[in-house]
Amino acid sequence: xxxxxxxxxxxxxxxxxxxxxxxxxxxxxxxxxxxxxxxxxxxxxxxxxxxxxxxxxxxxxxxxxxxxxxxxxxxxxxxxxxxxxxxxxxxxxxxxxxxxxxxxxxxxxxxxxxxxxxxxxxxxxxxxxxxxxxxxxxxxxxxxxxxxxxxxxxxxxxxxxxxxxxxxxxxxxxxxxxxxxxxxxxxxxxxxxxxxxxxxxxxxxxxxxxxxxxxxxxxxxxxxxxxxxxxxxxxxxxxxxxxxxxxxxxxxxxxxxxxxxxxxxxxxxxxxxxxxxxxxxxxxxxxxxxxxxxxxxxxxxxxxxxxxxxxxxxxxxxxxxxxxxxxxxxxxxxxxxxxxxxxxxxxxxxxxxxxxxxxxxxxxxxxxxxxxxxxxxxxxxxxxxxxxxxxxxxxxxxxxxxxxxxxxxxxxxxxxxxxxxxxxxx
Amino acid sequence: xxxxxxxxxxxxxxxxxxxxxxxxxxxxxxxxxxxxxxxxxxxxxxxxxxxxxxxxxxxxxxxxxxxxxxxxxxxxxxxxxxxxxxxxxxxxxxxxxxxxxxxxxxxxxxxxxxxxxxxxxxxxxxxxxxxxxxxxxxxxxxxxxxxxxxxxxxxxxxxxxxxxxxxxxxxxxxxxxxxxxxxxxxxxxxxxxxxxxxxxxxxxxxxxxxxxxxxxxxxxxxxxxxxxxxxxxxxxxxxxxxxxxxxxxxxxxxxxxxxxxxxxxxxxxxxxxxxxxxxxxxxxxxxxxxxxxxxxxxxxxxxxxxxxxxxxxxxxxxxxxxxxxxxxxxxxxxxxxxxxxxxxxxxxxxxxxxxxxxxxxxxxxxxxxxxxxxxxxxxxxxxxxxxxxxxxxxxxxxxxxxxxxxxxxxxxxxxxxxxxxxxxxxxxxxxxxxxxxxxxx
Ligand code: SF4
Ligand code: SF4
Numbered sequence: 001x002x003x004x005x006x007x008x009x010x011x012x013x014x015x016x017x018x019x020x021x022x023x024x025x026x027x028x029x030x031x032x033x034x035x036x037x038x039x040x041x042x043x044x045x046x047x048x049x050x051x052x053x054x055x056x057x058x059x060x061x062x063x064x065x066x067x068x069x070x071x072x073x074x075x076x077x078x079x080x081x082x083x084x085x086x087x088x089x090x091x092x093x094x095x096x097x098x099x100x101x102x103x104x105x106x107x108x109x110x111x112x113x114x115x116x117x118x119x120x121x122x123x124x125x126x127x128x129x130x131x132x133x134x135x136x137x138x139x140x141x142x143x144x145x146x147x148x149x150x151x152x153x154x155x156x157x158x159x160x161x162x163x164x165x166x167x168x169x170x171x172x173x174x175x176x177x178x179x180x181x182x183x184x185x186x187x188x189x190x191x192x193x194x195x196x197x198x199x200x201x202x203x204x205x206x207x208x209x210x211x212x213x214x215x216x217x218x219x220x221x222x223x224x225x226x227x228x229x230x231x232x233x234x235x236x237x238x239x240x241x242x243x244x245x246x247x248x249x250x251x252x253x254x255x256x257x258x259x260x261x262x263x264x265x266x267x268x269x270x271x272x273x274x275x276x277x278x279x280x281x282x283x284x285x286x287x288x289x290x291x292x293x294x295x296x297x298x299x300x301x302x303x304x305x306x307x308x309x310x311x312x313x314x315x316x317x318x319x320x321x322x323x324x325x326x327x328x329x330x331x332x333x334x335x336x337x338x339x340x341x342x343x344x345x346x347x348x349x350x351x352x353x354x355x356x357x358x359x360x361x362x363x364x365x366x367x368x369x370x371x372x373x374x375x376x377x378x379x380x381x382x383x384x385x386x387x388x389x390x391x392x393x394x395x396x397x398x399x400x401x402x403x404x405x406x407x408x409x410x411x412x413x414x415x416x417x418x419x420x421x422x423x424x425x426x
Numbered sequence: 427x428x429x430x431x432x433x434x435x436x437x438x439x440x441x442x443x444x445x446x447x448x449x450x451x452x453x454x455x456x457x458x459x460x461x462x463x464x465x466x467x468x469x470x471x472x473x474x475x476x477x478x479x480x481x482x483x484x485x486x487x488x489x490x491x492x493x494x495x496x497x498x499x500x501x502x503x504x505x506x507x508x509x510x511x512x513x514x515x516x517x518x519x520x521x522x523x524x525x526x527x528x529x530x531x532x533x534x535x536x537x538x539x540x541x542x543x544x545x546x547x548x549x550x551x552x553x554x555x556x557x558x559x560x561x562x563x564x565x566x567x568x569x570x571x572x573x574x575x576x577x578x579x580x581x582x583x584x585x586x587x588x589x590x591x592x593x594x595x596x597x598x599x600x601x602x603x604x605x606x607x608x609x610x611x612x613x614x615x616x617x618x619x620x621x622x623x624x625x626x627x628x629x630x631x632x633x634x635x636x637x638x639x640x641x642x643x644x645x646x647x648x649x650x651x652x653x654x655x656x657x658x659x660x661x662x663x664x665x666x667x668x669x670x671x672x673x674x675x676x677x678x679x680x681x682x683x684x685x686x687x688x689x690x691x692x693x694x695x696x697x698x699x700x701x702x703x704x705x706x707x708x709x710x711x712x713x714x715x716x717x718x719x720x721x722x723x724x725x726x727x728x729x730x731x732x733x734x735x736x737x738x739x740x741x742x743x744x745x746x747x748x749x750x751x752x753x754x755x756x757x758x759x760x761x762x763x764x765x766x767x768x769x770x771x772x773x774x775x776x777x778x779x780x781x782x783x784x785x786x787x788x789x790x791x792x793x794x795x796x797x798x799x800x801x802x803x804x805x806x807x808x809x810x811x812x813x814x815x816x817x818x819x820x821x822x823x824x825x826x827x828x829x830x831x832x833x834x835x836x837x838x839x840x841x842x843x844x845x846x847x848x849x850x851x852x853x854x855x856x857x858x859x860x861x862x863x864x865x866x867x
Binding site: 296 | 487488594595596597624625626627628629630632633636653655657658659681691692693694695696697698699700701703704708710711714715756761763766795796
């Protein structure tokens with residue numbers, strides 16, 4: 001029944017900074033089925049947001065996707081591409097990394113859409129919300145005016161960016177037809193904006209945070225995308241509003257059958273929304289599987305630590321079991337070829353000094369773990385002595401020199417605003 | 427964390443009717459143009475006690491006033507009204523050495539401990555600064571105290587000469603805690619102390635705070651939006667909504683047997699990190715928090731409350747009632763664009779009215795727009811009557827018609843927070859309800 005929609009192999013995204021090469025995403029593999037809600041959970045510096053942006057091709061300098069394949073299952077696109085670039089096609093799959101940039105861009109909004117933590121960035125403050133959503137609708141209309149097979153050839157950059165970003169790209173309202181405007185109002189209604197007719201004529205600043213988040217979702221849905229990438233979509237919201245937005249995403253998903261890739265630091269949000277989940281640490285997925293595999297039958301000590309760190313809202317106030325130490329450095333020259341979690345892992349053994357491959361684990365077929373414990377028992381005699389890693393990493397968990405304090409992102413957080421660390425809920 | 431010890435007779439901190447308003451349109455220019463100053467009622471009449479050695483949690487969503495409450499009770503801001511006693515003395519009357527002593531005994535830890543500090547200071551200086559300001563002991567004693575504090579909060583003394591930005595979030599928060607402890611305070615206000623931290627690091631800091639409380643007999647006021655954190659470390663909890671406390675009680679009671687409809691909704695909203703989460707029966711609260719510039723009359727939660735109380739003599743399903751109350755609210759705010767009702771220019775307003783022949787069709791189209799449920803005949807008729815007034819743009823008449831039938835005790839009377847062990851400000855729990863109802867108008 002299930003059909004693979006995305007197949008990502010060996011994806012690597014690097015940032016080239018003054019401090020050195022940052023391996024934000026490192027040799028990353030992922031498979032997502034059509035109609036799934038796949039969650040990626042991780043803490044700051046895990047690379048989860050960079051992964052999302054890499055998939056939708058939103059990496060900007062000094063970042064760069066340096067390697068990997070992103071196979072997208074779309075027969076019509078495969079047909080359209082096959083002639084020019086046979087190497088980019090495998091059956092009904094197309095490698096998005098090997099098609100032309102124009103074609104890639106034309107998939108934005110119609111095949112892939114993205115929503116962010118901060119909806120302000122998706123709207124132009126000087127246009128009404130209705131106009132901007134209508135604009136995104138125009139994109140879709142133009143695209144589907146052509147048969148789907150050729151829609152990838154649509155060349156208009158400004159349109160294809162429509163549902164995406166950056167107000168400055170948005171053309172003025174001269175393109176908006178009455179039909180698009182009506183569709184925009186329908187979309188606002190679909191995402192649960194009360195009084196959509198009135199609200200369509202308002203500007204973004206007149207919306208509350210939760211309402212603007214809904215409007216951004218409406219904008220992202222205008223092109224009826226196959227995949228919605230949601231990067232911390234509820235992190236900036238209060239918990240009662242978060243619940244509303246999660247309900248909304250859930251409903252939209254079951255109505256439209258779209259695939260959602262949900263990026264979050266919040267394990268509760270994962271449990272609420274996802275069928276499958278991948279736990280990211282230091283640029284790679286260290287454990288993945290169904291919700292049950294990861295929450296109930298996890299093998300990786302990091303997964304264990306993450307779950308043990310959350311204060312339980314329903315249970316007794318026992319002592320929390322935190323993970324020692326700090327988030328890892330992603331600097332290439334500091335990472336080494338060991339298990340990246342070894343310096344914080346209570347079970348680290350000599351065997352962990354070599355970077356572990358991904359092992360199959362018990363549970364569902366999808367359950368896989370990048371940890372030697374999936375293949376062997378913990379053996380105390382092989383344990384790495386205390387203090388072993390102290391020399392290899394500065395104890396001060398030093399990121400930058402005082403002199404560059406004001407010069408933007410620190411080394412292991414190349415995309416700081418995207419990776420807002422957070423508590424258990426926003 | 428010390429729930430077993432019964433509260434001592436005299437609370438350490440006693441807050442009575444605390445108010446903090448901010449004023450908008452209050453500049454000389456505004457007065458020149460005759461704009462009335464507008465009060466933003468950030469904190470509007472808080473009363474609670476904090477006993478020695480306990481942790482009281484102040485929980486609520488953004489804008490509920492919890493941080494302003496914390497700052498005002500520490501006298502980092504002047505109150506608009508009300509009284510705060512610390513160890514029996516009114517904090518706002520303190521002067522001279524008494525005030526200095528209060529400033530030593532009561533400390534605060536913010537979400538970002540360095541936002542107000544000079545980034546060019548080393549972390550050693552940052553922790554030592556309070557000792558310097560208060561002129562505590564000779565220099566070498568201060569140095570030693572700083573080293574002890576560093577060790578106590580889990581920092582290495584080798585790092586004394588480093589700068590704040592060299593540290594991760596968790597370490598920065600440890601530095602903030604060390605600074606707050608420098609003067610051996612009795613009382614700490616912890617304002618979202620772990621909200622910027624990753625969960626694995628948050629757990630380290632929460633454990634540290636628990637250990638320090640035991641070791642130094644500290645009393646905490648923990649301000650947080652994170653209900654899991656509140657549950658984990660508080661002995662008692664006060665839930666705030668729009669500047670008021672709606673419920674206060676022992677942590678177990680609040681989480682296991684919440685009374686106020688807002689507390690219930692808040693708890694239900696938190697997604698649990700467990701595989702049962704998808705099956706959990708959860709009710710989502712609709713709507714947004716109203717503005718504190720113009721808070722709703724009566725109970726401030728009434729615009730979103732799923733339990734809002736219909737008049738005694740009215741027979742109506744709770745959800746129908748909620749829907750009608752939402753409609754009333756929109757009519758009273760005049761927030762329906764009448765011109766766009768129906769299809770393309772279907773109804774034409776001349777001098778604010780549409781032709782009488784079109785009124786029925788107009789009401790149908792409008793109802794379709796503003797109500798998403800089918801009402802029982804009796805209520806449908808009443809609502810249609812009000813909507814018909816809008817055909818001649820008579821907002822007042824429409825509002826009055828609905829108010830006469832549907833006005834709730836929840837909008838007329840502000841519910842008091844009672845006095846028992848687990849007080850709640852909601853008419854559903856008022857024992858003197860009949861009396862209240864009779865007093866209405
Ligand atoms: S591979 Fe070794 S160090 Fe890494 S998580 Fe597994 S047990 Fe720990
Ligand atoms: S007083 Fe009325 S509106 Fe307020 S919480 Fe109670 S039932 Fe709801």
